[in-house]
Amino acid sequence: MNAASRPADRDRDDGLDRGLDGGLVLDPDSELDDPVEGYVVALAGALRGPARVKARMIEEVRDGLAETVAAYTREGVPRERAARQAVREFGSPDELVPSCQRELTIAQARHTARAVVLTAPFLIACWYLVWSTDPGGEWMVPRTAQLLAVHLASVAGVGALLAAAGLAATGTLARWLPTPHRLPLAVAWAGTTASVAMAIATLALAIASLLATNWPLVALAGSLAAASHAAMAASARMCRQCARLPIRVGAAVAR
Amino acid sequence: MRADAVRGHLDGLLLAVLEAGPLHGYAIIAAVQQRSGGVLDLRTGTIYPALNRLERLGLLSSSWDSVGERRRRCYELTDAGRNSLANERTAWREFTAAIGSVLNPAPPPRPAT
Numbered sequence: 001m002n003a004a005s006r007p008a009d010r011d012r013d014d015g016l017d018r019g020l021d022g023g024l025v026l027d028p029d030s031e032l033d034d035p036v037e038g039y040v041v042a043l044a045g046a047l048r049g050p051a052r053v054k055a056r057m058i059e060e061v062r063d064g065l066a067e068t069v070a071a072y073t074r075e076g077v078p079r080e081r082a083a084r085q086a087v088r089e090f091g092s093p094d095e096l097v098p099s100c101q102r103e104l105t106i107a108q109a110r111h112t113a114r115a116v117v118l119t120a121p122f123l124i125a126c127w128y129l130v131w132s133t134d135p136g137g138e139w140m141v142p143r144t145a146q147l148l149a150v151h152l153a154s155v156a157g158v159g160a161l162l163a164a165a166g167l168a169a170t171g172t173l174a175r176w177l178p179t180p181h182r183l184p185l186a187v188a189w190a191g192t193t194a195s196v197a198m199a200i201a202t203l204a205l206a207i208a209s210l211l212a213t214n215w216p217l218v219a220l221a222g223s224l225a226a227a228s229h230a231a232m233a234a235s236a237r238m239c240r241q242c243a244r245l246p247i248r249v250g251a252a253v254a255r
Numbered sequence: 256m257r258a259d260a261v262r263g264h265l266d267g268l269l270l271a272v273l274e275a276g277p278l279h280g281y282a283i284i285a286a287v288q289q290r291s292g293g294v295l296d297l298r299t300g301t302i303y304p305a306l307n308r309l310e311r312l313g314l315l316s317s318s319w320d321s322v323g324e325r326r327r328r329c330y331e332l333t334d335a336g337r338n339s340l341a342n343e344r345t346a347w348r349e350f351t352a353a354i355g356s357v358l359n360p361a362p363p364p365r366p367a368t
Binding site: 053056057059060061063064066067068071089090091095096099100102103106107170171172174175 | 279300
């Protein structure tokens with residue numbers, strides 16, 4: 001499909017057009033006169049994912065286009081025509097976005113899964129810390145706290161197992177097994193669940209710090225749980241956003 | 256050759272051109288086009304996510320290479336990548352042999368006189 005021929009619903013902020021079907025259109029009136037830069041901006045605006053991975057992907061695309069333009073200009077083609085030709089050969093953003101987004105979604109899922117795997121044991125350690133500072137169980141609500149701890153630890157354990165499976169399935173295991181399309185969404189919800197567990201742990205540790213004799217240590221654990229919750233919630237939110245983006249099945253090679 | 260037909264074999268093509276040594280993105284595209292005599296209709300942009308995926312699978316490794324003020328990502332085959340390339344070649348030979356024997360059947364043996 002010729003991207004330049006689509007009707008436009010102009011977005012002046014990022015110099016992008018989106019067609020009626022949601023497709024990306026390079027804006028002919030954009031302030032970005034350089035077709036290469038316009039293309040890169042259009043692609044970057046359409047992709048979501050971990051900042052570092054996305055930046056690397058965009059840098060590679062920009063470099064690839066620049067090399068193609070340079071190769072044409074060495075053959076005597078005028079710079080502007082060379083840039084247009086390079087962009088045409090590269091494939092439209094619509095052609096490229098599905099496979100790029102699939103990689104970014106998997107990268108984000110792995111990012112979130114790693115966060116779950118690393119923070120779930122920390123959640124269990126927090127509860128152990130609370131108990132060890134109050135071995136006599138003299139809290140005002142010991143039974144409630146005990147039940148909460150068991151449930152949170154179970155949630156954290158299941159979340160960590162799911163996340164570890166997600167990491168394996170999207171890593172070297174993917175050489176032999178196809179990655180299910182819904183896996184990133186499953187990891188996103190595992191991360192969301194872990195983030196909720198962290199929030200409850202933060203609240204419980206804050207209350208426990210009021211009751212515990214060694215309150216500074218418990219308060220510190222609560223602060224760390226709050227920080228973990230913030231990081232986990234942000235990663236899980238981004239993972240949910242990525243996983244919900246439409247990716248044409250078959251547009252990406254299914255591995 | 257149509258892009259759809261090429262896409263299914265993109266992994267093998269990328270692994271094959273990297274067999275001789277590390278290359279960056281544009282050099283990989285140039286090598287594929289040169290080796291195919293320009294016959295393969297490949298949207299050049301599609302190789303970048305494919306390279307990312309092959310690296311995630313552990314078939315390639317990559318590092319930044321500075322050229323003047325610019326940085327380029329260079330890709331290299333890993334041992335697993337070499338094994339995968341060997342498997343791709345075997346699978347391709349079997350596939351082309353099977354299709355070839357259907358499209359170009361051997362002439363029936365002449366009846367004995």
